Amino acid sequence: NSRNESVIISDDKPFLLIDFSTDVSNNIYTTKAPNQDGETFRESDLDMREINIELMVVGDSRDSLLRQKSLINRVFNPKLGMGTLQYEDNGVVRVIKGQVDGLPFFGGKGAVTSSCLISLISPSPYWTEKTMSTVEMVSWVGGLQFPLSLPTEFASKGEVKININNSGDVDTPIFLEVKGPATNPKITNVSTGEYIKVNRELALGETLTISTEFGNKTVKKDGVNVFNYIDINSVFFNLSLGDNLIELTTDSESDNASVTITYTKKFIGV
Numbered sequence: 001n002s003r004n005e006s007v008i009i010s011d012d013k014p015f016l017l018i019d020f021s022t023d024v025s026n027n028i029y030t031t032k033a034p035n036q037d038g039e040t041f042r043e044s045d046l047d048m049r050e051i052n053i054e055l056m057v058v059g060d061s062r063d064s065l066l067r068q069k070s071l072i073n074r075v076f077n078p079k080l081g082m083g084t085l086q087y088e089d090n091g092v093v094r095v096i097k098g099q100v101d102g103l104p105f106f107g108g109k110g111a112v113t114s115s116c117l118i119s120l121i122s123p124s125p126y127w128t129e130k131t132m133s134t135v136e137m138v139s140w141v142g143g144l145q146f147p148l149s150l151p152t153e154f155a156s157k158g159e160v161k162i163n164i165n166n167s168g169d170v171d172t173p174i175f176l177e178v179k180g181p182a183t184n185p186k187i188t189n190v191s192t193g194e195y196i197k198v199n200r201e202l203a204l205g206e207t208l209t210i211s212t213e214f215g216n217k218t219v220k221k222d223g224v225n226v227f228n229y230i231d232i233n234s235v236f237f238n239l240s241l242g243d244n245l246i247e248l249t250t251d252s253e254s255d256n257a258s259v260t261i262t263y264t265k266k267f268i269g270v
Helices: 062-075
Strands: 014-030 040-058 083-089 092-100 106-107 113-122 133-138 161-166 175-178 186-189 194-199 207-211 216-221 242-249 256-265
Touching: 040 062, 040 092, 062 113, 133 161, 133 242, 161 256
Parallel strands: none
Antiparallel strands: 014 040, 040 113, 083 092, 092 113, 106 113, 133 256, 161 242, 175 207, 175 256, 186 194, 186 242, 207 216
16 A cells, blocks of 8 residues: 555465456447448547455454454555555566555454455556566767776767567557757657657756656656657657667767666556
């Protein structure tokens, strides 16, 4: 939960997993013309995800049972806001953010056991990986440093074109950190032709952060909104399914720009 308290529900006591179910409704949108047989599909979208967890609370004594039930109530307290559910099965780990939908329901009480039903609602229907993936593109690598030390190394052209494979189930947004010096840096998804271009010169030590997340598209420098830096023809693109060839370019070959790309793969199930 938001207080970093947690419980493990598994095949071992005190919290035995009895059943786990989850459901997401798919909304289908169509259009119908006069005299048309059937309808024409336009698009679809997913609702929030519903998650139900049924478990058995097992104590070593009556007092132990009451303590374990109290822990469940404390961890799954709906007043604490969003928490994180982590699902693990045979080495596969997925996480999802969720809100407790009502209080944990206890029933079937025995001397040292009690059944419990927990319902969660996740605003996002997607499961994600536990950790985010990060790649970096750099215009130049190495170079002379002062005071000069021998043997010296001259700068070499860095990796300014890199392939990112999105092996998730849907497109996923990216978070960019663009570091100067860079003259009008441009990040292009060569695979789709979409790009994000910054119509500004970033000095050494300056960092621009860009988020392409739906409903949270931002462009900031030192925490200040600078959305006006972005070229009007830019597209806040997502990583498409499969290969995405990403390229970094600037208007000056001497720029030592770097771009860090962070993303999280999304999955429709576990």
